[in-house]
Amino acid sequence: MNHPAKYEYVLNKIKDMIEQGEIKEGERLPSEIEYSKLLGVSRATLREALRILEDEGYVKRYHGVGTFVTRPRVIKSGMEELISITRLIEKQGMRPGTKDVLIERVKPTEKEAALMNIPVEDDIFRIQRVRTADDIPVLYCIDRIPAKYVKKEFNFNKESLFQYLQEDLGIYIAYAVSDVIPVKAKVKNIYKKLEMKSASGVLLLLEQLHFDENNNPIFYSSNYFSPEKFRFYIVRKRV
Known part of the structure; x- marks a missing residue:
């Protein structure tokens, strides 16, 4: 079971990057394997962070295509x-x-x-x-x-x-x-x-x-x- 601080760290880091323009709207994020290595966390931790980000409207995941940065419109x-x-x-x-x-x-x-x-x-x-x-x-x-x-x-x-x-x-x-x-x-x-x-x-x-x-x-x-x-x-x- 992942410690909450892990996915919260990933969640806040990606949010900050989106809000500060380091990751642009419409940009595709690296694959789960690449991104988890880049952030130094497990794939399970990354998935949990991405799930919350999708619920909040920051990203959109398309099966077989990838995860794309959106912007909370709702x-x-x-x-x-x-x-x-x-x-x-x-x-x-x-x-x-x-x-x-x-x-x-x-x-x-x-x-x-x-x-x-x-x-x-x-x-x-x-x-x-x-x-x-x-x-x-x-x-x-x-x-x-x-x-x-x-x-x-x-x-x-x-x-x-x-x-x-x-x-x-x-x-x-x-x-x-x-x-x-x-x-x-x-x-x-x-x-x-x-x-x-x-x-x-x-x-x-x-x-x-x-x-x-x-x-x-x-x-x-x-x-x-x-x-x-x-x-x-x-x-x-x-x-």
């Missing part, structure tokens, strides 16, 4: 983990970005007011934007924040809304209640915003109500994820 996240989109993209080794930002101070809809437990007469800030990973559009999001939480002018100029709330408004998001809903990509022409191949596809809509440590609803978000670029999973334990 962002993966566990549904049980509450993390900002910015941090999630960074964890994949990609650069987060934002474009097509629209910020409005408006009256909430009845649904928005009810979810955030505010009167319909109160103002909210509604933020619409496209989030990118390495300049590739990966999701379209709409966030709503009651104006009462914004003491001064709404100066949201960070990538992460979590970070803005905590650093600028002193609000820490402790948890969120989420609904996962499949919707047609042609809704609101979102497929165009996400540069999807077709309007006939399906998006994954993640509707979330975020709460602070005192169980106060702080903001309500609708995140439309492209299934071409995002994958969610959940760890299920037998009970």
Whole structure:
């Protein structure tokens, strides 16, 4: 049985070489025999590292042909983990970005007011934007924040809304209640915003109500994820 440090060493070494451009996208790796000798590890250790790299999208193995360097194009996240989109993209080794930002101070809809437990007469800030990973559009999001939480002018100029709330408004998001809903990509022409191949596809809509440590609803978000670029999973334990 191989010591975990062995395949982790190989895993991290190959990742670093790919991310630093020492191994180019599309390049074929040496054979298992050659590569295991080059790295000073057993073939079993190399295979385990390559298996994980393939799961994470760094390489693609073709039987009888070889192993080729790819680049992680699909962002993966566990549904049980509450993390900002910015941090999630960074964890994949990609650069987060934002474009097509629209910020409005408006009256909430009845649904928005009810979810955030505010009167319909109160103002909210509604933020619409496209989030990118390495300049590739990966999701379209709409966030709503009651104006009462914004003491001064709404100066949201960070990538992460979590970070803005905590650093600028002193609000820490402790948890969120989420609904996962499949919707047609042609809704609101979102497929165009996400540069999807077709309007006939399906998006994954993640509707979330975020709460602070005192169980106060702080903001309500609708995140439309492209299934071409995002994958969610959940760890299920037998009970």
